[in-house]
Amino acid sequence: MGIGNTTFDIEVFSYDLGKAGGVPIPLPYPHNQGRGTINAVSDFEFLMAVRDFDTLDSTPVVKSFPAHASPGDQDPPAWHNTGSRPRVYMDGGVSADNTRALMQFLTASITTSTCSDANAETTPGCGAWIKRQEHDFEDIRTFVESIEPPAFPRSTDPASPQYIDAVKAAHGEELFHCKNLFGPDLSADAQGCAQQGAEQKASGALFGNGSCSSCHGVYSSTYASRLPDQSMVGVAGRIVPRDFVRTDPGRVDALARELRWGWGTLWFAYADNSASNPSDEALNDQVTEETNGLLYTRAQGRCGWVGVYEPSLGQFIGYAAPALHGLWSTAPYLHNGSVPTVYHVLRYGERPTSWRRPLDTPGTPPDQGFDVSLAAYDFAKVGWKFDCVLPDGTPVDTCGPELGPILAATRPALPGSEVWLANQSPRPLAQADIELRKVYDTTAYGRSNEGHWWTSRDTLSESDVEDLLEYLKTL
Secondary structure, eight states: OOOOOOSOOHHHHHHHHHHHTTOSSOOOOOSOSSTTOBOHHHHHHHHHHHBOTTTOOBOSSOOOOOOOOOOOOBOOOOGGGGGGOSEESTTOOEETTOGGGGGGGGGGOOOOSOSOSTTGGGSTTSHHHHHHTHHHHHHHHHHHHHOOOOOOOOBSOTTSTTBOOHHHHHHHHHHHHHOOTTSSOTTOSSHHHHTOOHHHHHTTGGGGSSSTHHHHOOOOHHHHTTSSSGGGTTOOOOEEEHHHHOSOOHHHHHSOHHHHHHHTTSGGGTOOOOOSSGGGHHHHTTOOTTTTTTSOOOOOOTTOOOOOEETTTTEEOEEEOOOOTTGGGGOSBTTTTOBSBHHHHHOGGGOOSEEEOOBSSSSSTTSOOBOOSGGGEETTTTEEOOEEBOTTSOBOSOOSGGGHHHHHHHSOOOOGGGSOGGGSSOOOSSHHHHHHTTSEETTSTTOOOOOOTTOSTTTSOHHHHHHHHHHHHTO
């Protein structure tokens, strides 16, 4: 329980629902670009645009936000790490104890009621009904935070691919917590810990020693004493600036400054705003940071959307490093699910460019989804096995980075972030389209497998990577 569903294609599902309802070609709403990913940000923005910011009732006055990037796809995150993160979402934008943030998609409930009568609190879809669910969602949040990750299915047989070598894992533990990946002596395993003095230790400098733990947290009792507070063991909270991590920027660029500011004035952010005159409620919602206080004033709530400040962009933006409990079970990796294994996360220059997970029971479409059995799992590289295929499904012998320029050259030029996601991905109108959506093409918009660039063969030897993988299996 708690693992994101990376086998589901919500776009195909929505098309099937439309056909079942008598709509032969539903509108191309951009739920995602391919199987196993989700474009939740566009859904979130749409719901913000058609709901009143304060009453949460549907409103005929649709709000618009300045032109900003299309978010691209995201990999469904694991719930079982929620209790190990002080902030949630890919950008760490919202405090993890914000119960109301979990309730945002209740606004997807549709009602024909005016929501102005005494039945509003009991009418699903009305703002009063949404707010009434807060107490139940407090319990739901507590439950989600209690979910434990699945243990690695280890074997005691040294000949088994599921066997964990304790000696290699111990060295991997040291590398994870102490290897300075940015230090002057990249051959030194424990440089990041050996250089730490008493003053650094007191200030919690382990989170700046250049090791994996600097971003992803401390998991070992051996190194817990280096933390300013040992209750922080197993907690990951660092938000890494976009321009440093260099992973695909679509997700964080999508949340325009105006959108973030507006969200901070919502009921979901624990704001208490309302127009003095109910007839002005819709106009009150149009206030921006620049116009705030001119005709209407909107206050920021206690739990607004924040992040890392990027001076070049003039806003807070970055990606939150996830906690790594149960990492083995959360493939594929990076925020957009563009990397099939942890090995390829650590081998920056060897990631596949166009790949597809193994399909399940042999046969002809439409019976084949992704194989979710352990037979499709690569225990050595920690993640899903994959086949090298071109974006049209044609098998190829290799699909490394050298394939990228070739594929990019064959793709029609698109303005990328200025184009709605629905215009950049195949619509699942026919079975052939559905098959194409099973291929992960990292040259497509929002699907880049770049970033997390500091783990190359210059910083980690092959045996180092093997030892790190052994250790990560134990978390």
